Amino acid sequence: MSKARTYTYFPGCMIPYRLPHFELTMREVLKKLGVELETSPDHSCCPEPTTFTGVDFEAWVTIAARNVAVSESTGNDTVAMCSGCFHTLAVANHMVHEDQELRERINKRLKKSGLEVTGDHSVKNLLHVLHNDIGIEAIQKQVTNPLKQLKIAPHYGCHLVRPLEATNMDHAENPQWMDAIIRATGAEVAEFENKMACCGAPIMPADEQKSLTVTSKHLKHIKASGADAIVVLCPTCYTQMETQQGKVEAIAETEFNLPVLSLGELLALSMGLSEIVTENQRRYHRVKLTELLEKAGVGGA
Amino acid sequence: MVTKDTMSSLEVRNWLLDQPEGETLLRCYQCGRCTSACPVADIEPSFNPRLFLQKILLSDELIAEEQLVWNCLTCEQCEVRCPEHVKIPHILILAKVRGLMKGNVPAAALDRARNILSIGRSLEVSSPMLKTREKMGLPDLGTPPMDQIVAMLVDIGIVGKIEKAESIYGGTENE
Ligand code: SF4
Numbered sequence: 001m002s003k004a005r006t007y008t009y010f011p012g013c014m015i016p017y018r019l020p021h022f023e024l025t026m027r028e029v030l031k032k033l034g035v036e037l038e039t040s041p042d043h044s045c046c047p048e049p050t051t052f053t054g055v056d057f058e059a060w061v062t063i064a065a066r067n068v069a070v071s072e073s074t075g076n077d078t079v080a081m082c083s084g085c086f087h088t089l090a091v092a093n094h095m096v097h098e099d100q101e102l103r104e105r106i107n108k109r110l111k112k113s114g115l116e117v118t119g120d121h122s123v124k125n126l127l128h129v130l131h132n133d134i135g136i137e138a139i140q141k142q143v144t145n146p147l148k149q150l151k152i153a154p155h156y157g158c159h160l161v162r163p164l165e166a167t168n169m170d171h172a173e174n175p176q177w178m179d180a181i182i183r184a185t186g187a188e189v190a191e192f193e194n195k196m197a198c199c200g201a202p203i204m205p206a207d208e209q210k211s212l213t214v215t216s217k218h219l220k221h222i223k224a225s226g227a228d229a230i231v232v233l234c235p236t237c238y239t240q241m242e243t244q245q246g247k248v249e250a251i252a253e254t255e256f257n258l259p260v261l262s263l264g265e266l267l268a269l270s271m272g273l274s275e276i277v278t279e280n281q282r283r284y285h286r287v288k289l290t291e292l293l294e295k296a297g298v299g300g301a
Numbered sequence: 302m303v304t305k306d307t308m309s310s311l312e313v314r315n316w317l318l319d320q321p322e323g324e325t326l327l328r329c330y331q332c333g334r335c336t337s338a339c340p341v342a343d344i345e346p347s348f349n350p351r352l353f354l355q356k357i358l359l360s361d362e363l364i365a366e367e368q369l370v371w372n373c374l375t376c377e378q379c380e381v382r383c384p385e386h387v388k389i390p391h392i393l394i395l396a397k398v399r400g401l402m403k404g405n406v407p408a409a410a411l412d413r414a415r416n417i418l419s420i421g422r423s424l425e426v427s428s429p430m431l432k433t434r435e436k437m438g439l440p441d442l443g444t445p446p447m448d449q450i451v452a453m454l455v456d457i458g459i460v461g462k463i464e465k466a467e468s469i470y471g472g473t474e475n476e
């Protein structure tokens with residue numbers, strides 16, 4: 001194994017407290033790949049980019065830039081597992097880097113606590129870390145249980161990918177990095193209509209009916225591809241497409257029965273770490289994984 | 302830039318155009334490609350990003366009461382398709398900001414904002430949540446330094462504003 005890489009892990013709120021199995025599985029996978037994560041108690045909520053922005057944008061960008069400043073002070077690159085956190089930090093980072101007036105305004109506020117933000121820091125998501133820093137070959141080397149029977153639909157989600165100038169992702173409408181990671185596990189990548197469709201979650205607080213309608217269109221496209229499961233990085237996309245799948249089914253008047261896995265769970269299944277998936281499946285998955293686990297050759301629990 | 306509670310629509314327009322993202326609005330030539338790409342416009346014809354931009358450009362008073370801006374997913378499918386790279390979702394976010402003191406903000410969004418400004422998290426961290434982390438062998442993450450964060454926000458006045466703000470919006474209560 002190559003020497004350990006250390007990142008500052010930005011935890012946020014949803015993954016550590018609502019869906020900790022995302023963190024657990026990804027930590028174990030990263031450990032296998034020689035990655036260490038450090039946390040800082042000074043990090044707060046990112047804040048989330050879908051509603052707090054519209055309550056007070058200036059407060060949002062200030063708190064976000066403060067979190068980037070905390071990251072800068074650690075000296076390591078930052079990785080956020082949640083797409084909302086990643087988006088917030090990446091956008092704030094980009095904004096303070098590009099806009100001198102904004103940078104000065106925020107640094108005046110940060111001065112009181114001895115922090116400073118430059119915008120030169122590297123804010124990453126898990127695809128940057130897995131695909132670019134670790135690399136597909138190194139991932140493949142750890143795959144001991146190739147998931148040959150599975151067809152997996154990659155759901156990138158909006159905030160992980162756009163806007164490109166802040167996210168440093170590969171493509172706004174046809175990103176490829178998660179596809180490559182899925183293939184590395186031995187699974188087939190499902191092709192479906194409108195790959196970069198939104199999960200619908202951001203407008204749940206404003207209009208549940210419309211939100212779930214957006215979701216139902218997306219799930220219909222994925223279902224039609226014959227996928228065995230959807231893979232996500234974002235806990236909010238997960239909540240919308242998994243936890244709320246029953247409500248989506250009611251609106252769509254059809255049964256989807258589509259399991260959703262976090263990328264950490266998929267990788268864990270392929271790397272001989274299936275116990276951490278099966279141990280937590282009943283608590284965190286409403287859509288049963290039984291069939292999927294059988295196809296993955298690990299049996300249910 | 303800090304917003305005042307009582308900005309006229311003209312002031313909002315100028316405030317918006319003063320920011321690098323807001324300034325991209327001047328490039329909009331109303332071609333409507335944003336609306337054709339928008340998944341919300343697809344299911345709700347009265348949601349029309351092109352028209353929102355036009356209203357902001359013309360300083361139309363109605364944009365302040367426009368609850369529909371909260372139906373924007375911030376998905377950026379419009380921006381990807383816009384030939385002029387107008388920062389449409391960013392501009393719609395700035396249009397939302399003005400509604401806070403008028404109550405034009407979904408109740409659930411207000412609750413989240415209150416959590417963030419009082420405990421530094423978007424949700425309340427309960428002891429079962431902490432126990433689960435412990436059982437999984439996940440590290441304790443500590444508590445964010447709220448005094449420091451609140452002190453930093455003084456000139457924005459958000460903490461006082463959010464105490465007074467009330468939602469007349471309704472929307473979805475549970476999450
Ligand atoms: S696509 Fe761009 S230029 Fe065309 S109407 Fe929308 S914002 Fe304006």
Ligand code: SF4
Nearest residue numbers: 339373374376377379
């Ligand atoms: S960001 Fe908003 S306006 Fe643009 S396509 Fe998405 S929902 Fe429509």
